[in-house]
Amino acid sequence: xxxxxxxxxxxxxxxxxxxxxxxxxxxxxxxxxxxxxxxxxxxxxxxxxxxxxxxxxxxxxxxxxxxxxxxxxxxxxxxxxxxxxxxxxxxxxxxxxxxxxxxxxxxxxxxxxxxxxxxxxxxxxxxxxxxxxxxxxxxxxxxxxxxxxxxxxxxxxxxxxxxxxxxxxxxxxxxxxxxxxxxxxxxxxxxxxxxxxxxxxxxxxxxxxxxxxxxxxxxxxxxxxxxxxxxxxxxxxxxxxxxxxxxxxxxxxxxxxxxxxxxxxxxxxxxxxxxx
Amino acid sequence: xxxxxxxxxxxxxxxxxxxxxxxxxxxxxxxxxxxxxxxxxxxxxxxxxxxxxxxxxxxxxxxxxxxxxxxxxxxxxxxxxxxxxxxxxxxxxxxxxxxxxxxxxxxxxxxxxxxxxxxxxxxxxxxxxxxxxxxxxxxxxxxxxxxxxxxxxxxxxxxxxxxxxxxxxxxxxxxxxxxxxxxxxxxxxxxxxxxxxxxxxxxxxxxxxxxxxxxxxxxxxxxxxxxxxxxxxxxxxxxxxxxxxxxxxxxxxxxxxxxxxxxxxxxxxxxxxxxxxxxxxxxxxxxxxxxxxxxxxxxxxxxxxxxxxxxxxxxxxxxxxxxxxxxxxxxxxxxxxxxxxxxxxxxxxxxxxxxxxxxxxxxxxxxxxxxxxxxxxxxxxxxxxxxxxxxxxxxxxxxxxxxxxxxxxxxxxxxxxxxxxxxxxxxxxxxxxxxx
Numbered sequence: 001x002x003x004x005x006x007x008x009x010x011x012x013x014x015x016x017x018x019x020x021x022x023x024x025x026x027x028x029x030x031x032x033x034x035x036x037x038x039x040x041x042x043x044x045x046x047x048x049x050x051x052x053x054x055x056x057x058x059x060x061x062x063x064x065x066x067x068x069x070x071x072x073x074x075x076x077x078x079x080x081x082x083x084x085x086x087x088x089x090x091x092x093x094x095x096x097x098x099x100x101x102x103x104x105x106x107x108x109x110x111x112x113x114x115x116x117x118x119x120x121x122x123x124x125x126x127x128x129x130x131x132x133x134x135x136x137x138x139x140x141x142x143x144x145x146x147x148x149x150x151x152x153x154x155x156x157x158x159x160x161x162x163x164x165x166x167x168x169x170x171x172x173x174x175x176x177x178x179x180x181x182x183x184x185x186x187x188x189x190x191x192x193x194x195x196x197x198x199x200x201x202x203x204x205x206x207x208x209x210x211x212x213x214x215x216x217x218x219x220x221x222x223x224x225x226x227x228x229x230x231x232x233x234x235x236x237x238x239x240x241x242x243x244x245x246x247x248x249x250x251x252x253x254x255x256x257x258x259x260x261x262x263x264x265x266x267x268x269x270x271x272x273x274x275x276x
Numbered sequence: 277x278x279x280x281x282x283x284x285x286x287x288x289x290x291x292x293x294x295x296x297x298x299x300x301x302x303x304x305x306x307x308x309x310x311x312x313x314x315x316x317x318x319x320x321x322x323x324x325x326x327x328x329x330x331x332x333x334x335x336x337x338x339x340x341x342x343x344x345x346x347x348x349x350x351x352x353x354x355x356x357x358x359x360x361x362x363x364x365x366x367x368x369x370x371x372x373x374x375x376x377x378x379x380x381x382x383x384x385x386x387x388x389x390x391x392x393x394x395x396x397x398x399x400x401x402x403x404x405x406x407x408x409x410x411x412x413x414x415x416x417x418x419x420x421x422x423x424x425x426x427x428x429x430x431x432x433x434x435x436x437x438x439x440x441x442x443x444x445x446x447x448x449x450x451x452x453x454x455x456x457x458x459x460x461x462x463x464x465x466x467x468x469x470x471x472x473x474x475x476x477x478x479x480x481x482x483x484x485x486x487x488x489x490x491x492x493x494x495x496x497x498x499x500x501x502x503x504x505x506x507x508x509x510x511x512x513x514x515x516x517x518x519x520x521x522x523x524x525x526x527x528x529x530x531x532x533x534x535x536x537x538x539x540x541x542x543x544x545x546x547x548x549x550x551x552x553x554x555x556x557x558x559x560x561x562x563x564x565x566x567x568x569x570x571x572x573x574x575x576x577x578x579x580x581x582x583x584x585x586x587x588x589x590x591x592x593x594x595x596x597x598x599x600x601x602x603x604x605x606x607x608x609x610x611x612x613x614x615x616x617x618x619x620x621x622x623x624x625x626x627x628x629x630x631x632x633x634x635x636x637x638x639x640x641x642x643x644x645x646x647x648x649x650x651x652x653x654x655x656x657x658x659x660x661x662x663x664x665x666x667x668x669x670x671x672x673x674x675x676x677x678x679x680x681x682x683x684x685x686x687x688x689x690x691x692x693x694x695x696x697x698x699x700x701x702x703x704x705x706x707x708x709x710x711x712x
Contacts, residue, residue, distance in 0.1 A: 040549060043524035065312070124346060132352040216339055217346065220354045221302050221331035232334035235307040236464075237519055237539055239549075 028252070034245035035059070042241040058246035066229055068250060075225035075254075077140050078215065079208035082147035083155075083201055089148075090155040091197070095185070097156075098163035099171065109160065112153040120150075120213050131218060138220040146218065147208045154207070155200055162196025163189075198265045202258075209255045226251040299589050300329045304344055305359040307334050308576070310409050310616045313606060314597055320605055321596045328589050337464075344581075348373045351583035356590040360405060362396040362575050362648075363464075363663050369404035375580045376402040379591040384599050388620050390640075393575050396648050405577035406598040409539070410618030412642035413472060413572035413662070415559040416526070416544060417533040418552060421445045421452065429533075429557065435476070435501060435564045438533060442509040445532030454509030456531040457502065460518035461681035463673025468662040469535070470680055471673075472570030474498045475652045476563050481664050481701075484657050486710035488701040490676075490694045498564065500690050503683055515685035527551060535561065537574065538642055541635035542613065558638040560645060566653045571661035573646040575619065618643055668708045675700050 034042050036054045062068070097105050127146070128137075136142030166189065174188045190197075212227040219228060230251050233244040259266065305311045311334070318330050333355070335343060340359070347354045348368065360368070368374050380386075380403075386394070389407060397405045415438065417429055425444035430437065442454030458469045471481070479494035489495060506514050509532075511525060519536060523543055526534045527550040534540070547553040561570040578597060580590045596602060600622055603615045612632035615623060617639060623629050624640045633639075648661050658664045663673065676697045683693035705711045 040527065043521075044528065045530075065315070125350065128346055128350055128352065132350060137352055137354055216335070217343060220304075220333050224333070228333070228335070231336045231339050232307055234336035235309075235520070236337040237308050237537065238543065239520055239524060240307065 031245045031248050034242055035249045037242050039239040039242045043239060058242045061243060062246050071224060071226045071229040072254060074140060074223055075209055078143045078147060078225055079205045081144040082151060082208050083204040085148045086152050086155045086204060087201060090152060090159050093156050094159035094163050097160050099168060112156055116153055124217060137218060138223050140223045142218060143215060143223055146214050147211060151204050151207055155204055158200040159196065162193055166192050195265065202262050202266050206255060298327050298329045299586055300331055301356040301586060301589055301593055302331045302333060302354065303357040304333045304340060304355045306337050306340055313610065313614065317605060321593060325592060348581045353583035353585060355581055356584045356586050357593060358579050358581055359576055360579050363665060365397045365405045365577060366399055366665055367667050369399040373582055374404045375582050375587055376404055377406055377591060377594065379588060380595040384595050388622050390619060390621060390643060392573055392643055392646055393619055396573060396575060397577050405579035406594045407575040407577050407619040408598055409616035410575035410643060411537045411539045412646050413536060413561050413570060414538050414638055414642045415533060415535050415562065416541060417557050418555050419557040420555045421532045429559050432560050433562045435562045438562050439505050442505060442533050446509040451530055453511040453530060454532040455505060456511060456522040456525050456534045457506060458518055459515040459681055459684045461674065461677040463663060463670050463677060465518045465677065466681055467673045467677040472561065472572045472662040473502060476568050476570045478566040478653050480652045480654050480656050482656060482658060484655055486657060486705055488698050488705065490698040495694060499680060499694060503690055506684055515681045538639040558635055560642055568653055569645040571646045571648065571651050573648050573661045668704055672701055672704050
């Protein structure tokens with residue numbers, strides 16, 4: 001009897017889980033399906049789900065009109081570059097805060113987070129002027145710099161919480177065994193923090209990949225990443241849903257695939273310490 | 277410091293290296309079919325000008341406006357050519373953000389531009405942007421539905437005639453709605469239609485002292501008419517419909533009458549996209565008791581920002597993309613029906629164009645009926661037509677548009693919407709220093 005109840009409960013949870021999962025995934029699925037429709041079918045009411053004339057015309061059109069590879073390269077350089085620089089800066093910061101905190105550590109963390117509280121458009125013009133004078137407008141270097149600064153508070157916060165979970169006693173034990181500071185970080189701390197660092201890295205690559213305010217406003221022709229590629233397919237006068245969907249599918253495909261392969265790391269990192 | 281010096285050095289070295297070779301022009305534009313066609317035809321330009329290369333930046337309209345405004349206001353010079361509307365040209369020209377176009381060459385023929393369009397992009401007689409395509413607004417209707425309902429729509433209809441026809445054409449059981457009008461909030465969305473409608477009812481945004489006029493009977497009459505008509509004969513959820521949503525409805529045979537930009541005619545008569553291509557009739561923008569057809573006039577124009585280092589090459593391109601030879605180039609490659617409309621007299625005098633584009637004559641009539649220097653019958657301190665040509669209008673227009681969109685959705689009454697519009701406009705105009 002008890003066994004039957006458990007099975008039924010399991011089934012219910014599985015069904016609910018799948019339902020919620022599909023609901024969350026639905027917009028992406030719909031975008032994907034729309035990318036194979038003609039502009040007319042894309043806006044048809046009632047919407048057509050699977051039984052329409054599938055066409056690759058939109059992908060063909062998008063390929064012929066934009067330089068997709070240039071945008072992908074820019075996106076990769078900007079998101080990976082800004083995340084790596086961010087990590088290099090944030091690991092020592094988070095280490096110091098987690099293992100030798102002072103009275104002001106909490107305030108410093110709060111202050112860092114407060115920089116995220118202002119709407120970005122508030123600093124658009126000053127930053128634009130600095131970029132203009134330093135010749136950084138429409139360069140990948142400029143975008144890497146600005147995205148590093150924007151995501152730095154999040155990286156520090158995430159790493160800080162992960163590092164806090166590592167018991168200080170283990171590090172002490174290592175020191176007792178005669179490990180130097182360098183050895184302690186490389187052989188003891190890092191292996192234990194790898195899931196945390198990995199998930200921070202992945203999450204920040206995704207955040208940087210999707211960042212659409214600064215990447216649109218500080219780029220023009222040369223450094224424009226995939227966000228600009230998507231933005232170029234919206235039209236004020238004329239139907240555009242199908243082509244926009246094709247462009248969006250192409251823009252999210254690389255990051256989706258990356259997320260798929262690194263799922264394990266991501267989930268492990270995000271739930272790190274959650275069961276305590 | 278050292279790294280900055282190195283960086284600057286590297287950047288200037290790159291810049292010098294670039295100058296020795298071809299000049300690259302960066303062009304900012306929107307994703308409309310005429311612009312995409314221009315992008316595809318640029319080989320013709322680069323062949324004639326091997327020392328000039330082109331880079332295109334296509335953006336969504338609102339993103340483009342924000343992006344280009346930031347760049348041009350800081351004179352950063354990221355763009356050498358920008359695509360801007362008739363709303364921006366006079367405002368930006370007065371700010372000194374645009375270069376006067378005096379190097380367009382002999383073949384440009386400025387006198388050939390339609391006077392209404394030419395006036396809209398000139399300040400003190402000088403051209404500050406060159407019109408690429410122009411549009412007004414007009415009535416498009418289904419001839420078959422009109423016949424079935426036993427109504428005729430005259431060439432110069434009144435709003436009452438439109439309302440009567442729309443009601444008779446409506447058959448909600450087959451999802452056929454008599455009228456489709458914009459309802460989505462925005463200064464360039466529902467407020468374009470509603471300002472033009474208000475003009476045709478004799479209403480005005482401001483009196484001579486910049487006092488908002490939403491408390492006057494003309495506005496009440498226009499807005500009440502719009503809300504009532506849309507409730508009775510409009511599609512469901514109209515408060516989120518803009519140009520594209522109505523285009524989709526009309527093309528799929530769900531609208532009897534659609535009143536919108538003249539450029540729509542080329543979409544709804546294209547048999548590849550439209551189910552009703554051979555059934556479209558046209559009429560001028562309706563009047564509501566005064567002799568005013570709404571004064572809707574818009575053009576997308578190519579301008580050269582004052583911050584560019586390549587003014588000469590930029591003007592060369594502007595001239596190529598907007599002179600008469602370009603029309604012929606498009607016609608030879610894609611047919612006369614695809615030539616950008618609404619900028620030149622010569623196009624409308626061309627019998628081949630009239631044959632290929634059945635909407636040519638009515639488009640020209642609609643454009644000639646618009647006078648942006650006198651938007652409405654009563655005296656006003658502003659110019660414009662479906663918009664008011666002051667920098668504050670983007671903000672105010674969108675805020676008022678939200679009120680009117682809410683009135684259409686039924687969440688506030690027409691009176692409440694007008695009252696809020698009056699209050700918020702008065703507040704913004706006082707803040708802007710117009711009302712002393």
